[in-house]
Amino acid sequence: MKSLLKGCLTLLLIIAAAGLTSCVAKDENNIGDDKNNQNIDLPTEENGYIVKVVPGETAIIDLNGDGEDEIINYTLMSAANDNNGNYTVKNLSISGEEYARASDDNPLIYLGASIYYPDDQWYFIVDIDTSDDYKELAIADIGASEDLTTSYFRYDGEGLEYIGYITGFPADETYSMDGKGTIKSQGRLDLLQYWTTVFAWELSSEGKLATVEEDLYTPISYDYYDKEPVILKEEITAYAEMDLNSKEILMEPSEEEISFPLTDNKNWVLMSKADGTQGWIYIEDRQNIISANKKLPCTDVFDNLYFAD
Numbered sequence: 001m002k003s004l005l006k007g008c009l010t011l012l013l014i015i016a017a018a019g020l021t022s023c024v025a026k027d028e029n030n031i032g033d034d035k036n037n038q039n040i041d042l043p044t045e046e047n048g049y050i051v052k053v054v055p056g057e058t059a060i061i062d063l064n065g066d067g068e069d070e071i072i073n074y075t076l077m078s079a080a081n082d083n084n085g086n087y088t089v090k091n092l093s094i095s096g097e098e099y100a101r102a103s104d105d106n107p108l109i110y111l112g113a114s115i116y117y118p119d120d121q122w123y124f125i126v127d128i129d130t131s132d133d134y135k136e137l138a139i140a141d142i143g144a145s146e147d148l149t150t151s152y153f154r155y156d157g158e159g160l161e162y163i164g165y166i167t168g169f170p171a172d173e174t175y176s177m178d179g180k181g182t183i184k185s186q187g188r189l190d191l192l193q194y195w196t197t198v199f200a201w202e203l204s205s206e207g208k209l210a211t212v213e214e215d216l217y218t219p220i221s222y223d224y225y226d227k228e229p230v231i232l233k234e235e236i237t238a239y240a241e242m243d244l245n246s247k248e249i250l251m252e253p254s255e256e257e258i259s260f261p262l263t264d265n266k267n268w269v270l271m272s273k274a275d276g277t278q279g280w281i282y283i284e285d286r287q288n289i290i291s292a293n294k295k296l297p298c299t300d301v302f303d304n305l306y307f308a309d
């Protein structure tokens with residue numbers, strides 16, 4: 001046990017020393033000769049397993065854990081046929097191999113990754129799971145319809161593999177990684193209105209990112225552009241449990257503010273009145289509330305639901 005501890009300490013010292021030398025400016029001519037050219041921080045617990053890199057700045061880091069650093073060049077150019085100042089990927093090369101097909105509108109789509117308008121501030125080197133050899137490359141995309149997504153890639157020493165995307169941006173405050181294979185990030189809920197929650201993704205056994213299904217989600221509550229509070233304008237039947245056969249709770253219309261603290265993101269949304277009365281409402285087709293065998297569009301039942309333009 002003692003020798004193990006000593007071994008760990010020695011390892012830590014080596015890592016710390018490597019970190020210090022990486023701060024020293026490198027002679028460009030030596031890149032490739034020296035195995036310790038790493039010029040960016042390692043993604044670790046301290047930085048949330050995520051390191052930001054500015055497009056156009058070369059990053060040198062070992063991506064596949066074979067002890068040899070990779071040299072990553074990632075550059076952007078103005079997107080063709082776009083008047084909004086968006087960019088597209090011009091180059092994505094790893095140790096001299098070019099992976100972007102800049103002649104395409106979507107230069108990495110041949111790998112499966114849809115990246116229309118990449119974030120021009122940063123790209124990211126992350127460590128999704130510290131127990132495997134890989135550090136991943138992440139590119140955030142504003143998207144053609146402004147639904148933010150981030151695509152992840154792995155380099156195995158021979159090629160670049162797209163491993164999936166998640167919603168949201170790594171620089172968002174709702175984004176987090178635990179270094180054990182789980183990424184959490186903001187995404188849209190599917191029913192009632194335009195609103196969001198924090199979803200989780202995990203690396204599957206095939207090394208792809210997959211959504212973690214949860215029974216219930218807590219919507220993120222913040223003021224959508226200072227909109228008016230939601231109020232109930234029609235009498236509806238809610239339920240004591242997520243079960244149409246459970247006890248019915250009659251919800252009377254009022255000017256009181258309504259909140260929605262939980263949903264299964266399939267059919268059920270918990271509604272809560274300011275007086276503390278709560279009940280589950282049942283929704284079909286994302287938009288229709290089923291109340292006493294009637295189907296009511298949710299906009300007929302509630303005022304001031306939020307819908308994106």
Ligand SMILES: [Ca+2]
Binds near residue numbers: 064065067068069070
């Ligand atoms: Ca390597």
Ligand SMILES: [Ca+2]
Binds near residue numbers: 129130131133134
């Ligand atoms: Ca890893």
